[in-house]
Amino acid sequence: MPEKYPDLFTAAFAENPLPILQALRANNPVYWLDHPQLQSWIVTRYDDVCTLFKDARLQPILLNSNMGIQPPEHERKELQPIRDGMGLWFSYLPSERHRRIQQVLRRYFTRKVVNALKPRVMQIANELLDDIAEDQSQNMLDNFSYPLPVMVIAEMLGVPISERQRFTEWSARISQIFLPYDYVCHKDAQDAYLQMQAYCAEQLLFKQQEPGEDLLSVLGEAVDKKLINMEEATASCIFLLFAGHQTTARFLSDAIYRLWKDPELRSKLSDQPDKIADFVDELLRFQGGPLATWSMRQAKETIEFKGHVIKKGQTVLLDRTAANHDVEKFSCPAQFDTERGNNHEHLTFGHGAHYCTGALLAKMELEQALSLLLQRYPDYWIDEEKVNYALPMLMVKKICNLPLILKPQK
Ligand code: HEM
Numbered sequence: 472m473p474e475k476y477p478d479l480f481t482a483a484f485a486e487n488p489l490p491i492l493q494a495l496r497a498n499n500p501v502y503w504l505d506h507p508q509l510q511s512w513i514v515t516r517y518d519d520v521c522t523l524f525k526d527a528r529l530q531p532i533l534l535n536s537n538m539g540i541q542p543p544e545h546e547r548k549e550l551q552p553i554r555d556g557m558g559l560w561f562s563y564l565p566s567e568r569h570r571r572i573q574q575v576l577r578r579y580f581t582r583k584v585v586n587a588l589k590p591r592v593m594q595i596a597n598e599l600l601d602d603i604a605e606d607q608s609q610n611m612l613d614n615f616s617y618p619l620p621v622m623v624i625a626e627m628l629g630v631p632i633s634e635r636q637r638f639t640e641w642s643a644r645i646s647q648i649f650l651p652y653d654y655v656c657h658k659d660a661q662d663a664y665l666q667m668q669a670y671c672a673e674q675l676l677f678k679q680q681e682p683g684e685d686l687l688s689v690l691g692e693a694v695d696k697k698l699i700n701m702e703e704a705t706a707s708c709i710f711l712l713f714a715g716h717q718t719t720a721r722f723l724s725d726a727i728y729r730l731w732k733d734p735e736l737r738s739k740l741s742d743q744p745d746k747i748a749d750f751v752d753e754l755l756r757f758q759g760g761p762l763a764t765w766s767m768r769q770a771k772e773t774i775e776f777k778g779h780v781i782k783k784g785q786t787v788l789l790d791r792t793a794a795n796h797d798v799e800k801f802s803c804p805a806q807f808d809t810e811r812g813n814n815h816e817h818l819t820f821g822h823g824a825h826y827c828t829g830a831l832l833a834k835m836e837l838e839q840a841l842s843l844l845l846q847r848y849p850d851y852w853i854d855e856e857k858v859n860y861a862l863p864m865l866m867v868k869k870i871c872n873l874p875l876i877l878k879p880q881k
Pocket of ligand 1 (some may be wrong): 562563573684712715722766767819820822823824825827830833
């Protein structure tokens with residue numbers, strides 16, 4: 472008789488996933504979750520998660536956030552355009568098409584380009600901090616952690632500064648498509664999606680005429696050379712905004728909060744900014760998130776794995792958070808230890824063919840933003856009682872309000 476585990480798709484799990492994941496890893500490392508809303512296998516050991524990340528018989532799939540709700544037919548039809556658009560997000564395309572688009576993007580996301588972006592990221596972060604009044608409680612999410620990654624993506628794409636506010640709005644509206652089904656929200660997400668799609672298509676045409684050093688120009692050139700088509704190029708712009716915004720923003724908020732809770736570490740990093748990279752990696756390892764604890768796959772064929780039969784069409788959750796807390800890989804995993812030598816071996820950016828395209832960029836952004844904050848405001852203060860969270864189903868705990876006071880240095 473297989474062991475029964477508490478429901479993994481609840482607020483209680485989002486609040487504290489580690490004990491359940493640890494029990495799964497120890498007793499049922501490959502486990503069939505017979506859940507009415509998401510029947511799936513969940514895999515929790517580091518080595519197994521790595522192996523399956525590299526298994527080409529497993530295909531990434533997007534979470535269907537309808538959570539068992541079947542929208543009426545006319546609403547489904549209305550919302551077809553956003554499904555068609557997201558259907559071109561390259562991660563979820565067949566492997567040959569995925570590789571072709573990924574190769575184009577990888578030309579841009581190099582260490583050299585990321586290093587060259589550092590001064591601009593620093594400048595954007597500085598300007599955001601300049602706009603925050605000192606000595607007053609401000610929600611750091613609205614003023615710093617959420618706008619920064621959007622502005623960096625817009626910078627990278629080569630979008631005019633005047634248009635960047637629209638990116639922030641589009642990102643927030645499009646992300647509603649991942650909330651449980653509600654026609655009004657999903658329709659608004661679609662309206663934003665279509666606006667951004669039209670805007671990116673227009674910008675791509677412009678960059679084909681007047682190329683620059685930016686990512687839209689790289690995509691425009693790839694369209695000219697017929698490496699990708701126009702629809703794939705515009706879909707990739709929106710996918711990058713989706714993949715790179717909330718993820719980085721949430722980690723930045725978590726990092727600011729964690730450093731506030733640990734004044735000793737904060738003081739150490741203020742004095743030794745070269746240690747911030749290790750802190751970022753350890754936070755990435757520790758959290759494993761940022762949106763869900765796992766990456767989702769679908770079996771393209773029946774697979775035998777560790778004595779289990781994963782049938783064609785079944786869903787597999789590769790649990791990054793559980794893998795990052797596997798004691799066989801990371802000693803004393805529940806301890807937050809920036810000095811552990813192997814913290815960068817976490818799976819928070821995935822592994823294998825779908826390894827995060829923006830991993831270098833995300834780490835650079837987090838490092839720059841934190842080093843600037845600690846340099847300018849090493850004594851920042853958080854109004855602890857007003858910090859609040861959302862515990863969305865299927866997702867990880869998310870800070871919604873981070874009231875922070877920037878105290879000028881004496
Ligand atoms: C802390 C921030 C970030 C985290 C934790 C993160 C995490 C991840 C993970 C786990 C995957 C693999 C998903 C899977 O295998 O199912 C992924 C893929 C991806 N990420 Fe990130 N990401 C971050 C930031 C970014 C940024 C800044 C960008 C770009 C602007 C980006 C672009 C992408 C893309 C395009 C993919 C798809 C890669 C592929 O399928 O080939 N990510 N990310």
